[in-house]
Amino acid sequence: MSRFLFVVPPLVGHINPTVGVAAELTARGHRVAWVCAEPELVGRLAGPEAPVFGCGGALAGERPADLRGPEALRFLWEWYLLPLAEAMAPGVRAAVEEFRPDVVVADQQAFAGAFTAERLDLPWATSATTSAEFTDPLAGLPKVREWLDERLAALRTAIGDPRATGDPRFSPRLVLAFSTPELAGPADGVRWVGPSITARPAPSGFPWEWLDSGRATVLVTLGTANTDVGGRFLDVCRAALRERSDRVRAVIVDPGGTLEPDADDKEVLVVPSVPQLALLERGVDAVVCHAGHNTVCEALWHGIPLVVAPIRDDQPVVAGQVVAAGAGVRVRFGRVTAQKLGAALDAVLHEPGYRRAAGRIRTAFRAAGGASAAADHLDELARESG
Template sequence: MSGFLFVVPPLVGHINPAVGVAAELAARGHRVAWACPDPGLVARLAEPDAEVFGCAGPVPGADGAQRPAGLRGPEALKFLWEWYLVPLAEAMAPGVRAAVESARPEVVVADQQAFAGALVAERLGVPWATSATTSAELVDPLAGLPRVKEHLHGLLADLRLRIGDPSGTADPRFSPRLALAFSTPELVGPKGALKGDQLRYVGPSIAARPTAPGFPWQWLDSGRPTVLVTLGTANTDVGGRFLDVCLEAMREQADRVQTVIADPGGALGADGGTAPGQEDKDVLIVPSVPQPALLERVDAVVCHAGHNTVCEALWHGLPLVVAPIRDDQPVVAGQVVDAGAGVRIRFGRVSATRLGAAVDEVLHEPGFRAAAGRIRTAFRAAGGAPAAATHLEHLARESR
């Protein structure tokens, strides 16, 4: 039996893939613990009795900091690093150190955006593996931006001096021993920047999630294609206009398509024609959806190109309309388009006419579904959580 400590940021999309791996390790008799600034979030997504070490850190939005409006491209990336990722790592470091010293794991499993996991493990001499929960980090989005790359590398070097081993050389986003990529080359494409024996493509880790009661399954009409519209859980502050456009576009197609819109922030409201939680025969607006179960019943997905949503859709062989907003989403959207599995639209400027045309494309042009089907096959062959758990077991044995 070995011990594993998962170090994760307080972000649903980064915790969910680790949940399945942790559950698989626990089922095999290993000790599993977590370190996260939001222990309650881990308990909700994993097991209520999961061993979670809290570590102080800035939860998104908790300090009142706002992302400047319209920030895109390199400036958005610099903002993410300077105002979130690096401060998060520094704030988490003392709690992560305490968790390692208490749990005494053979292996630390560090999320790519929880730099403290890798750097603290490095400082304490504990083997660490990378949990690459987004395929965006498997390419080099800064290849054409040398000054931005140099700046970000400088931030990491300074961070290492404060919380890591000053003599260390490994990039905390890529373990030299084991990097678990929750994707496959069929989605990442030929531009993958990370090479070497440490990289293991395991495909998505899709764990069973409880299905909350109350979703009106009887509303689904098997005689028409169904489209799911979702912007995930972290975009309620910017999604109002886009959801309005989606509602307009899909009402225009209501004679041949029905639509489920996830609206967790209530952006559409009662003025949308279908109040949240109510239904008519064409559009259903609900605050949340049982996404894994619902994806088995829909024909296409409109989303923000969040890695979790993209992977869950492609796991079911569903083509996508992607409207990236920020962070890694433009890179993931580009991978979807390059793979032939979807159409990209502009989140902030798309019209109802363009959005409706994009939905028509992915529903009726067979190439999109065929490409999504190829990725589905690759995802399911990659092994998922069991394969990731096996690689971690091997690392633990090698480290004894």
């Protein structure tokens, strides 16, 4: 029996893929624990019995909603990722000393896990819950790259091993990528395990009877972290979908309540949350989303083509992967009109090439092994490390 400590940021999209891996390891007789700045979030996603060590690093404040491109990328690092690592480090070290793991599994954006394992000479694996880093998003931005290298070096001196030189986003022993080359493209030194799709608690009360088997179903969602910027886009989606109400029924997820309610709207259902996996399994014909890695992978796991409207962070890269794979159409989040959104939606619903490409990725995803394959690699790393 081995012990595995998962170090994760307090972000749903980074915790969800590892929940199934942890469950698989536990089923094999191993011990698993977590470190997160929001222990209750891990408990909600992994189950109330999941042992979780708290640490610093809870998100504070808001970033400017209009940041895009290199400015948004630098702001993500400066405002969130680097301070997150500094804040998490004491709690991660305390958890390691108490739990005494054989392997640390560090999320690619939770550098405190990688640096702490490095400092204590523990084997560690990278949990790459997005494939965007494999394409080097800083290529072509030498000043940002230089700035980031300096900041990471200073962070390593403070909480890692100053003698080490590796990138904390990529373990030298094991990088688990929750995608496949059919979507993400080739990358060296990566173990492609595909999405880790596992059952999770679903909100009750969804009106399943509202769905119409005679019309196509479209799901519109911007994930859990974009409620501050999504109002205009969701309104455009609603307008485009109303124009197609004779052949489409739509579900729009609006957790922030940004859309004005319309009691007379019988064809577009606006709800604060949905049982997303159950809904995709039930039969969604297209997904309109922000190109978040989790949402994209869950849609393609079911062979569903997409309309992607990336907002920030890794989303432009993931959107590019969807388009390059032929599984969807990209629109501009801040400028798309109802006419252009509708045209993109018509394409993925009615042009068979998009569904065929989504089906190819679905086949590759399911053959990759998911949580079981990831657990196999972690098992092997633990055995190799003695």
